[in-house]
Amino acid sequence: MVAAGTVAPGVDASLIKVPPPGPGAIKGTVTAEKTGQPVTGVEVCGEQMGVVGTFCDTTEATGGYEIGGLTAGQYTVKFSPPADYFTQWYSGASSAAGATAISVAAGATTSGIDAVLQKPPSGPGSISGTVTAADTELPVPGVKVCATQVGVTGSRCETTGTDGKYGFPELPAGQWLLTFAAQGTSRNLLSLSYPNKEIWETPEPVTLSAGGHGTVNAKLKTGGQISGTVRVAATGTPVAGVRVCLTEANVFGSLACLTTPTSGAYRFIAVWPGSFKVVFSAAPGEFPDATPIVDTYSTQWWAGQPTYATASPITVFSGANIAAIDASLALIPGPVTDPPATTTTASVPAPAGAVAAVKKVSKPLKCKKGFAKRKVKGKARCVKLKKHVKKSKGKHKKHGKKSA
Template sequence: MATTNTPTGVRGGHAKHGGSPAAEPGTPMTHRQIMEALSGLLLGMFVAILSSTVVTNALPEIISDLGGGQSAYTWVVTASLLAMTATTPLWGKLADLFSKKLLVQIALTLYVVASAAAGLSQSSGTLIVFRVIQGIGVGGLTALAQIIMAAMIAPRERGRYSGYLGATFAVATVGGPLIGGVITDTSWLGWRWCFYVGVPFAVIALIVLQKTLKLPVVKRKVKIDWTGAFLISAAVSLLLLWVTFAGDKYDWISWQTYAMLAGTVVLSALFLLTESRASEPIIPLRLFRNRTITLASLASLFVGIAMFAGTVFFSQYFQLARDKSPTMSGVMTIPMIGGLFLSSTVSGLIITKTGRWKAWLVSGGVLVTAGLGLLGTIRYDTEYWHIAVFMAIMGLGIGMMMQNLVLCTQNQVSPQDLGAASSVVTFFRSLGGAIGVSALGAVLGHRVTSYVKDGLAALGPDAAAAGHAGTGGGGIPDLDTLPGPMRTVVEAAYGHGVADVFLYSAPAALLAFLITLFIKEVALKTRAGGEAEESLENTPFVPVEQVVPIGGGGVVEAPVAAEAVGTDTGTGTGVPGSSGIPVHGVVRGTEGGAVPRAAITLISPAGRQLGRAVAGDDGGYEVDVPESGSYVLIASADGFQPQAATVAVGAEPLAYDILLVGTSGLTGSVRSEEGDMPVEGAMVIVTDVRGDVLATGKSTERGEFTFGELLPGSVTVAVNASGFRPLALPVEIGAQGVTHVEAVLRSGALVQGTVRAGAARRPLPDARVTLIDAAGNVVATATTGDDGVYGFADLDAGEYTVIATGYPPVAGALTVAGHGIDGHDVELMHPGD
């Protein structure tokens, strides 16, 4: 006997005209589809990061060729970083409102146009303007790469692919100076090709994304918070201007500092006020009610300081402290590239298998702090292999932290907030990098000048008269023009100064490490953001119906039924959901015992999944709701009926115990009373106390039947088979386990025939036929149809009397045995006929 089994909660596709089932919307992308789309995305990410680092080794020649000064030197780097940082939240919000594919193509186009224009610049001012536009495009690529990955790939699988993104970031970040150095050292190329080199990659990325990237677009009315975008951009810009010029144009403690910091605070306050009232805020402030997002953002801020410090200043160390060419400067940073590549790839693969990520964050924080601390001890004559080991340690740590901070944030939010949450973390990382580069660059200039003066003073009065040897005001000295002893002093000053930068960065890495300790680990989801948005966006919450398999091959649809009991006590010891207002309690069975390892799902009234948890061994669970309101809790466990209940959450934590009703099975066999033989094809029907049918099926060739997933309690099992009398048995199904029942059927004989009347003996309609047993009891009555046929079924063997009326009554005796009598006709007539 064939059986049909549909898993609980899965909607089957509907075939049309006998065709194959239609594909479900929101079907997850295959690995091949993901890799095809990811290839264009990684190219775009490579272009974005490359543009930020490729000019590092070419800047002295660029500024000299365009006739710029020290301020122009600073702003060629800062302008792009500033634009990227300030626009990251805007790109993230736009990704929540518009097509992500269109936005990433716009960002790539901006980058291509600005890069080509920057390469054609004839003045430093023009170059800075185009670097701003280039930074806007880079900000979009940086934010959208993470967002699109989240829309394509489930968090549980995303670690595997985040490793590729981390590796691309590593190659572009540290490989940029290497490529820039090679271009600068190649006479027939020149520095302008530092801007042109990324254009072909961007064009290829555009083509690949157009062909391979297919994401659902949710059509809805949008309203851009332009005021919020302006205020956050202005606040960040003013802060970076202060960090850039403090210690150079004016003292750190000066009226300019007070004015800029006050302006930053005012703009930030106005931004917070605007965001709290905006219908579509750039950065939804409610996201920061989630502890994970808040902590991850802070950690990203400090990781950005440490990360950019470790990449920007290496080129100056190798060129000015160790007298290496721009090309060799890039080559010598390969250990850090290798460490970052290895850790980001390996950690991504392991996270995909285990779903656990916090250990990697914590370990990464330790390694970054240790690496920067060790780098703080280097000098201009330190053995290179020592530096290589220190760089590798730092690279390993950055690879473990950088992508996983975004990953743990994306795992905490609903699909509609995916872009904003991702960009918030990226924004703080970029902000940390911008602040770190500006502040630490100023520190480096000051420390180098101080060390040079001290070194020259130690050489004697003649050397001391040289002052700062061209390092004053943050200027870059030409080592080839300096005499031997003075050159050694400058190299030692840069070696010591860059080491100080690393040492000052180590506390930032330590703070990032301490913050990660307080991030609550939540197992990664198995649905992608785009898939969840597609399947849940417009799907109302409806009760689930189960299809219960039966031994005889039939199916029965049974509504899921259970109940939940609100309590005033309870502790949550299960795996928690997203941070917010806790809902906690204990999952119990009908007998009061705890139900361990029950799965708890938190659903919004609109049908969106907000969080999940697994009850502990004591049945305790905890999930966090983002804000007060009504939510739906769904609980399920093996051996129990799933349960859905609405909970109303206020400002305080809610204690709510969940009661699960166990599921039970019913098995049995159908046999005949005579000969104790199995009865095949018997119809078995299970009804509850109200008479509602719970399950139906037929017995197998061995007379057996099976029902699963039945509610415990009193039921009636009715059995009916051809040639046997029907049987109804009361059965009590236990709370758990399988209940067995034996149905023994007695043979049922048949008596039927035709009532005829008159001389022509025609069939007589509407004749009444009564069957009376040997004790004189009326067993059954029947009324003939137009064909005069009557019949009695399910009779016991024995003596009976058949009385027919309609004409003068006629009575006749008969003996029933075996299967009965077929053809017991009765003739009626009037006297004299």
């Protein structure tokens, strides 16, 4: 106690100067995803947000690291492992933009900044999927699915099961072209090239990485139909054993052929939108039919025409049923009048007759004006036509004055 007006001696103090806060640090452990084992040799770098420059450390045998000498602020941390692991940012981001910011206080260590590294997939990959009908969404069995690697000769083909599924295991990495052929389904469905192209067009490639998997589904559209009945001109009775073939209206060539049963009825299914012509009882050599039939009836093109050039074209649009493409055949050539075709988009029950699915594997060659189809080294090509210039019969003489 100090009395008023007095001085208490010996009340001394020794002050200690407090140093400014030291640098902060970030520490953690790096392990492998599948094994949980530590990963050594990983470069771990911290970068202060808004400041140029990084501070780095490398993981030890324990997988541990510690980045020191950091000023207070917000940091992102990048883990750069050996080549057999993916690079990542904290926490688990694949880029700096998705990284989680870490707060570092002066003189403090922010711990627990760990990373679990993933290895890139290796080995063969696979492609699988499901084929369904576009209008019903139901699976389509019996579709032939073929995969062709770009730049490699040969294809791998599988057929869809009752569930519409297919699969190609053990595929090497690369680009793959997929086609879906519906001819084996006996259904009125159009084949396609991935993703939604005509079957004769080049598919868009599907890129498959090593050890990766691709899911490629397909929806097959409903095709058009052309149907009719073949009868004897004199009696109107159905004719069995007549060969009926379909071709494009602007490209002469067989798309599909069938033989009429006792009902005389026929039907072409899976016809894509376009213009077509139908021939009845074509003699061998008149039409490119793989299995022509020799019968006692004269060849006839619809409607009652004798040649491909004069035959009436039949226009088919998406999902249409073109009926009454009939023929009345005579034993001797003669003019025949056929009833007009009827067109409907409604479902038409198939007659008790022959049915054939239309198949096309290559795009027809069409030449522009001034060019014509020619075979060059066994392949069809468009060749420019040469212009013919008429030459005058007389000889041209030069006229000029003689010098005196």
